[in-house]
Amino acid sequence: MKVKFVHPIWTNLPSFAALIVLVVAIFTNGPFPASVAIHFGIGGKPNAYGSPWSVFGLIIGISVLFIAISVIIDELWARQEKTKMFNWFSLLDDIVVGTMVGITLGYLAFLRHNDALFRFSWGYFGLVGGGTTALAVLLEIVRPYHHYQWTLVERENEVFKADIVRHLKENSVFFYWDYQNPFYVTILTIALPVVLLVAAVLSWFSQPSASLILIIVALLLIMPYGGQRVLVTRQNVTIRWGIMGFRVLRLKTEEITGAETIEFSPLRDFGGYGIRANSQMSGYFLRGNRGVKLTTGNGKKYLIGSDNADRLAIIISSIITN
Numbered sequence: 001m002k003v004k005f006v007h008p009i010w011t012n013l014p015s016f017a018a019l020i021v022l023v024v025a026i027f028t029n030g031p032f033p034a035s036v037a038i039h040f041g042i043g044g045k046p047n048a049y050g051s052p053w054s055v056f057g058l059i060i061g062i063s064v065l066f067i068a069i070s071v072i073i074d075e076l077w078a079r080q081e082k083t084k085m086f087n088w089f090s091l092l093d094d095i096v097v098g099t100m101v102g103i104t105l106g107y108l109a110f111l112r113h114n115d116a117l118f119r120f121s122w123g124y125f126g127l128v129g130g131g132t133t134a135l136a137v138l139l140e141i142v143r144p145y146h147h148y149q150w151t152l153v154e155r156e157n158e159v160f161k162a163d164i165v166r167h168l169k170e171n172s173v174f175f176y177w178d179y180q181n182p183f184y185v186t187i188l189t190i191a192l193p194v195v196l197l198v199a200a201v202l203s204w205f206s207q208p209s210a211s212l213i214l215i216i217v218a219l220l221l222i223m224p225y226g227g228q229r230v231l232v233t234r235q236n237v238t239i240r241w242g243i244m245g246f247r248v249l250r251l252k253t254e255e256i257t258g259a260e261t262i263e264f265s266p267l268r269d270f271g272g273y274g275i276r277a278n279s280q281m282s283g284y285f286l287r288g289n290r291g292v293k294l295t296t297g298n299g300k301k302y303l304i305g306s307d308n309a310d311r312l313a314i315i316i317s318s319i320i321t322n
Helices: 009-029 052-080 088-113 122-142 157-169 183-202 208-222 266-270 309-321
Strands: 036-040 046-050 175-180 228-233 236-241 246-252 256-263 274-277 282-285 290-296 301-305
Touching (some): 009 088, 088 122, 266 282
Antiparallel strands (some): 274 282
């Protein structure tokens, strides 16, 4: 089956081009000795030797991994955005790959000149890393936006409910997305991982093991990026977190007996934000003080925080009563 991408692949060209530049540079600078300096102390003095291809293979492998991750996440972003928004996350592969390529080009110059000490090449770093990122920003700005095939229109509650009921009686596919994505989530899942990734790249040749740990931590911190999304279909109410869409709750609509809008205090009633629970119900929210309380046939209650609680409650109520 042919996969149709919503997000244009050409936005990943900067990182891909940087990787091609690296591959060409590697083969035009060869052949290399069987053993070269592959690890350096803080002052740039070699302290470990090995095959240069172990370094090149690792750099190329990590670059391909980040390009692949970026393609997947960019596609998820494009399928979930409600209006055209700048996707800062699309710069992930360009920043990492561009920076790694820049540093590796400096490493190739070190091998070519047979220098005694490895010095960080700010020239290659700025030219390749900065150029790749700048071009990626431009491509993200001109990236086209595709609307969903079916979107709900803002109306008064009664008219809106009638419209939903009419749509449910048709045989067409029904789905509705509800979003909560506070600014603080964006900061925590973009700024901090970028800092860690840059630190990992800069310390790669001196402390590769520490760099790998920083990369892993950065990837874990990225996971919640995108906030909370609630998908309502005829069959299920599903809550997913992060751009990767990790499912944290799924309720079958046939199990839901009631849906009502309520006001609550996140700090007083639940002690904070996120996935919470008290003696009465489980809660899923990232901001605000309004949500939809769902009651199931077995008596369990769930609170879904929403910036459009009235609309979400109308949709769920319409599904369970029709």
